[in-house]
Amino acid sequence: MGGIFAVILIALVVAAVALTVPLVALVQRREQRRLEGLAAWASSIGWTTYAGSVEVPWTARLPGANPRGVRCLFTGIYRELPVSMAEYTYQTTHTTYVNGQTQVTTDNHDFVVCVVHLPYTYPGIEVASRGSGSRMWRWLNGPDHAEEVGIDEFDRDFRVHSTHPELVRQVIGPALVRTHLAGMAPNWSLHGTDLLVYWQGRMEPTRVLPAVDSVIRVANLLGR
Known part of the structure; x- marks a missing residue:
């Protein structure tokens, strides 16, 4: 029984990591686009x-x-x-x-x-x-x-x-x-x-x- 719980726990950790990595990348891409937009606005004036x-x-x-x-x-x-x-x-x-x-x-x-x-x-x-x-x-x-x-x-x-x-x-x-x-x-x-x-x-x-x-x-x- 304990082995099953351990497997489930490991699976949950792996799933959390798998979801977190693309989320972090998405946030970073959005921030990069935001900064690029600010730079374009600054250049325009x-x-x-x-x-x-x-x-x-x-x-x-x-x-x-x-x-x-x-x-x-x-x-x-x-x-x-x-x-x-x-x-x-x-x-x-x-x-x-x-x-x-x-x-x-x-x-x-x-x-x-x-x-x-x-x-x-x-x-x-x-x-x-x-x-x-x-x-x-x-x-x-x-x-x-x-x-x-x-x-x-x-x-x-x-x-x-x-x-x-x-x-x-x-x-x-x-x-x-x-x-x-x-x-x-x-x-x-x-x-x-x-x-x-x-x-x-x-x-x-x-x-x-x-x-x-x-x-x-x-x-x-x-x-x-």
Whole structure:
């Protein structure tokens, strides 16, 4: 009887492997076609494609800070400014213990990154929407005047962090504040000449240029 169960188990394992191999190949082919489609789209608007892992300095400002996380990069000129678009990924692992055995699971975290390269150098600064915890902390502890712009509606809804707090109000002026309050500006970070925005997901050509427009909108309002 035990021999029969062993044969059945082996047959199931063989069947699972036989099904998994073509499935993996299918997924790989679909991904290759997707990347080829992105490269064709980039070429159609005059941009350059860099396939595979590309090392760039701004990955240090992304979740996971994976220096080799850029798996494809597209560069070009848009509205007279040099732009980089990339797909970026990093992994996290989780270890659990079930019935005395260790199980390790790996999660991939995928992002689309847009970087507009500016003609001037700026101090390090980041603007992000406040979560409920940040709002509560500010309510309990009062405003941090060193890194706020002095417009209560904005300071209540957005958190600003800068390497040079004394310059925050020079960089984030009334026009940029109004744009954020109108919901027309994404969360962004700026370091040197690189204005960076990212969001979760994979790159879709139809969403790229509208996203770049929103980043360039921020670029054009810096200091205003």
